[in-house]
Amino acid sequence: MSSGNISIIGKPNVGKSTLFNMLIKKHLAGATSKPQTTRHKIDAVLNEDDTSYLFVDTPGLNFNIKKDFNKILNRNALSALIEADVILHIVNYFKIDKDDIKVIENIRATDLPKILVLNKVDLDNKRKNLPKILSQISIEITDVYNEIIPISAKNSSNIINLKKLIKSYLPKNNKNIYQDILSHNSNEFFVAEYIREACIKHLSVELPYSLHVEINKLDEEKDIVSIASTVYLKKKSHLSIVVGKNGSMLVKISKMARINSENFFKKKVYLKIFVKYDPKWKNTDSILNSYS
16 A cells, blocks of 8 residues: 655645645645645645545745744744655646745755646636646746646645545555554644634734634543633734624634534534733744744
């Protein structure tokens, strides 16, 4: 049988997390239309026929912002390549830009099978522009990759063929090395991600990037999971926005996060979210280390 680690990388907002969820057939990674939804490496196993895939979603690589927090996210994303057997580099279907080139520069020398995935092909009616798009990709870029494939992570177009390509490059093993693993991430991790995803979807563009979620308690019983969590905000003025009038916004955030958590645990979830002001959360060593 075949089994191996497949790392999904690329600049922010190219559909990495949407593809990750589509490949593993579960909603584990937060996927929104806003960049930098993913801050951590997230992995999950898919066992299919005689193949075991360990897919790894990563934060969007952004080399334009020089802040320490962003450097940590970049280092986190690139560290996924250390254990990878195959690299999936996701780009927007219509254009490979200078930010994509910076990602290519970081993987060019890696002696691993690399697949360039042109995502969002659904925006091209009947793929009329595909020949032109492929012809515009320079030899300097195509030479980096073993394969190039157009897909749509949104509607699963060409996903089966992508899996076949991945499988052809995975190592052969005598046994399933991921047999007893769903993910190396904890249950607490996924709940925190569901809460942060709900914040990103319901709040304004800037605000979700100045918050952090911690799970204070998670008690799982036979029929119910009880969870207490805290959302930390960098600005005091954001407290009223996150809570909303008469708590209306917090209710929306809690409802979305609870539904996703119930789908994850396959049982009833009681979720309590507290909101606190902490202007130094991005500078706290323990929090910064949680992203590394």
